[in-house]
Amino acid sequence: xxxxxxxxxxxxxxxxxxxxxxxxxxxxxxxxxxxxxxxxxxxxxxxxxxxxxxxxxxxxxxxxxxxxxxxxxxxxxxxxxxxxxxxxxxxxxxxxxxxxxxxxxxxxxxxxxxxxxxxxxxxxxxxxxxxxxxxxxxxxxxxxxxxxxxxxxxxxxxxxxxxxxxxxxxxxxxxxxxxxxxxxxxxxxxxxxxxxxxxxxxxxxxxxxxxxxxxxxxxxxxxxxxxxxxxxxxxxxxxxxxxxxxxxxxxxxxxxxxxxxxxxxxxxxxxxxxxxxxxxxxxxxxxxxxxxxxxxxxxxxxxxxxxxxxxxxxxxxxxxxxxxxxxxxxx
Amino acid sequence: xxxxxxxxxxxxxxxxxxxxxxxxxxxxxxxxxxxxxxxxxxxxxxxxxxxxxxxxxxxxxxxxxxxxxxxxxxxxxxxxxxxxxxxxxxxxxxxxxxxxxxxxxxxxxxxxxxxxxxxxxxxxxxxxxxxxxxxxxxxxxxxxxxxxxxxxxxxxxxxxxxxxxxxxxxxxxxxxxxxxxxxxxxxxxxxxxxxxxxxxxxxxxxxxxxxxxxxxxxxxxxxxxxxxxxxxxxxxxxxxxxxxxxxxxxxxxxxxxxxxxxxxxxxxxxxxxxxxxxxxxxxxxxxxxxxxxxxxxxxxxxxxxxxxxxxxxxxxxxxxxxxxxxxxxxxxxxxxxxxxxxxxxxxxxxxxxxxxxxxxx
Numbered sequence: 001x002x003x004x005x006x007x008x009x010x011x012x013x014x015x016x017x018x019x020x021x022x023x024x025x026x027x028x029x030x031x032x033x034x035x036x037x038x039x040x041x042x043x044x045x046x047x048x049x050x051x052x053x054x055x056x057x058x059x060x061x062x063x064x065x066x067x068x069x070x071x072x073x074x075x076x077x078x079x080x081x082x083x084x085x086x087x088x089x090x091x092x093x094x095x096x097x098x099x100x101x102x103x104x105x106x107x108x109x110x111x112x113x114x115x116x117x118x119x120x121x122x123x124x125x126x127x128x129x130x131x132x133x134x135x136x137x138x139x140x141x142x143x144x145x146x147x148x149x150x151x152x153x154x155x156x157x158x159x160x161x162x163x164x165x166x167x168x169x170x171x172x173x174x175x176x177x178x179x180x181x182x183x184x185x186x187x188x189x190x191x192x193x194x195x196x197x198x199x200x201x202x203x204x205x206x207x208x209x210x211x212x213x214x215x216x217x218x219x220x221x222x223x224x225x226x227x228x229x230x231x232x233x234x235x236x237x238x239x240x241x242x243x244x245x246x247x248x249x250x251x252x253x254x255x256x257x258x259x260x261x262x263x264x265x266x267x268x269x270x271x272x273x274x275x276x277x278x279x280x281x282x283x284x285x286x287x288x289x290x291x292x293x294x295x296x297x298x299x300x301x302x303x304x305x306x307x308x309x310x311x312x313x314x315x316x317x318x319x320x321x322x323x324x325x326x327x328x329x330x331x
Numbered sequence: 332x333x334x335x336x337x338x339x340x341x342x343x344x345x346x347x348x349x350x351x352x353x354x355x356x357x358x359x360x361x362x363x364x365x366x367x368x369x370x371x372x373x374x375x376x377x378x379x380x381x382x383x384x385x386x387x388x389x390x391x392x393x394x395x396x397x398x399x400x401x402x403x404x405x406x407x408x409x410x411x412x413x414x415x416x417x418x419x420x421x422x423x424x425x426x427x428x429x430x431x432x433x434x435x436x437x438x439x440x441x442x443x444x445x446x447x448x449x450x451x452x453x454x455x456x457x458x459x460x461x462x463x464x465x466x467x468x469x470x471x472x473x474x475x476x477x478x479x480x481x482x483x484x485x486x487x488x489x490x491x492x493x494x495x496x497x498x499x500x501x502x503x504x505x506x507x508x509x510x511x512x513x514x515x516x517x518x519x520x521x522x523x524x525x526x527x528x529x530x531x532x533x534x535x536x537x538x539x540x541x542x543x544x545x546x547x548x549x550x551x552x553x554x555x556x557x558x559x560x561x562x563x564x565x566x567x568x569x570x571x572x573x574x575x576x577x578x579x580x581x582x583x584x585x586x587x588x589x590x591x592x593x594x595x596x597x598x599x600x601x602x603x604x605x606x607x608x609x610x611x612x613x614x615x616x617x618x619x620x621x622x623x624x625x626x627x628x629x630x631x632x633x634x635x636x637x638x639x640x641x642x643x644x645x646x647x648x649x650x651x652x653x654x655x656x657x658x659x660x661x662x663x664x665x666x667x668x669x670x671x672x673x674x675x676x677x678x679x680x681x682x683x684x685x686x687x688x689x690x691x692x
Binding site for chain 2: 070071091092093096097311313315320321322323324325326
């Protein structure tokens with residue numbers, strides 16, 4: 001029986017609010033899931049669907065600890081198998097403190113770890129900022145996503161995405177911030193094709209148009225997966241992004257990431273690892289950066305209470321700055 | 332003002348050192364050491380003084396027994412303890428401000444010798460490493476007191492704190508303390524304390540400088556009037572080329588069955604504390620301070636909740652400066668590990684700070 005409770009029992013990751021960027025969407029899990037056969041693999045030997053473009057680097061990114069600061073308390077409450085809410089209170093030393101209310105409504109009851117489920121997600125801040133996502137399954141192969149983000153009273157993002165999942169390819173078109181009055185729009189087109197059982201190739205075309213300028217950027221992407229590791233590369237005029245994910249054993253996962261940007265003219269290399277100790281109900285994520293940033297986050301489930309304690313610290317040796325965070329997730 | 336700060340510094344050093352006097356054998360002090368003292372070790376108060384880390388302040392009962400301890404209860408008054416310890420019981424209830432990450436490793440090398448390593452990563456102040464060591468001699472005075480006691484600690488910037496305490500005769504105890512900030516000597520003082528049957532008197536000579544001709548002289552006297560009431564006074568005389576002055580204050584302390592009320596009145600202001608032990612788990616303290624120099628008053632309420640079954644110690648405080656703070660300490664048995672989490676929120680200035688620390692050993 002799939003239920004929303006399955007969602008909330010994962011380690012604190014999904015509960016961190018999506019103030020950074022898009023939420024940990026259920027669409028974005030890696031198609032080759034290590035503990036169970038890939039979702040779209042077919043017995044007749046045909047190639048699997050490669051998943052969505054956003055999830056190419058996700059397995060490596062999940063290994064890295066999330067930046068944590070101040071004290072955060074999150075209370076999750078499941079009202080029914082469709083409906084889940086959470087209250088988050090954040091006391092911070094560097095940014096203003098806030099209270100955030102988050103609500104998720106699933107459109108269907110048949111959620112399980114392997115299936116995507118359409119949902120409506122909304123989040124409201126104590127300062128009035130709103131974050132709304134709608135994920136819909138229009139047909140079996142066509143999905144639509146709408147995102148609205150406001151910063152207090154001003155709209156920051158409004159985008160509409162349509163994705164078509166074929167047998168062995170995925171194509172998506174996104175319209176971001178279309179503004180008729182200012183005559184500006186950003187159009188993004190993604191295409192991913194499974195070339196062989198481990199290799200996925202694809203590309204992304206970004207076209208942006210404003211009143212004074214317009215331009216397009218093409219990025220090519222490739223991903224090669226084996227049972228224990230995944231290597232991904234995005235390369236284009238805007239820069240390059242390469243990531244390598246390796247699962248050493250059931251407990252240790254390692255990720256290396258390299259990013260280069262032509263716009264800011266700098267490169268960053270990061271190394272991260274994740275250690276899971278299920279007997280001690282503990283997950284530890286650590287990372288070290290070429291920007292001299294070292295961070296670690298420890299999550300511990302406090303059985304028998306339905307609570308998770310999160311402690312983390314990030315040190316920037318170059319600027320000699322330290323950020324310390326404590327969090328508790330209840331429910 | 333520099334002078335005011337320097338004799339405040341003296342206070343703080345002497346407050347620290349009088350607590351050293353009842354430290355028992357080093358290992359006994361270190362094993363179930365209350366982590367707050369160790370954690371508060373490197374929290375320099377006004378940057379001048381810090382309790383040497385790894386140095387635990389054992390639960391000294393400065394409250395004399397109210398009922399007579401011997402057969403001749405009417406005629407024997409108990410020794411009232413030292414002047415500095417009168418406000419201590421209330422102050423120990425309040426949580427320490429925690430900021431950043433702290434790792435403390437205490438190691439007992441023998442019955443006499445203990446060392447402590449502290450690594451601090453701080454968001455507001457300086458990050459650094461501190462090494463502290465404590466030596467307890469073999470002249471045993473009582474079941475929990477051995478002398479001489481030598482405590483020293485050194486910072487990674489070169490700042491040094493050193494104290495030597497020794498029992499000269501059965502009633503006279505002496506202490507020498509020095510403190511440097513990198514290479515400059517900031518505090519150097521010597522004091523002598525005499526404990527009579529029902530009184531305590533102490534003389535402290537702080538920062539005596541023969542070349543400049545300056546120094547601070549402090550005299551304390553505390554007398555038990557009745558088994559519950561103790562009265563005393565303090566006289567501070569400071570001398571510098573060009574100015575000299577004296578400040579006096581009076582102290583009164585009343586001890587009940589489960590409470591202690593203390594009041595200090597003087598030229599520099601008033602300080603009143605009330606400590607109440609509700610039961611084995613809950614202790615409450617209320618503190619009122621008024622300063623004539625800064626022309627302001629503040630009141631704080633603090634409580635301490637001790638749950639030994641869960642190995643938990645929780646301290647909370649609310650202040651009239653709109654500050655709310657709390658500290659949680661938990662012993663993670665079976666490891667000799669103590670985890671401390673703390674946060675402080677200043678509503679008036681809308682500032683927040685939090686920190687956590689791990690103490691090993």
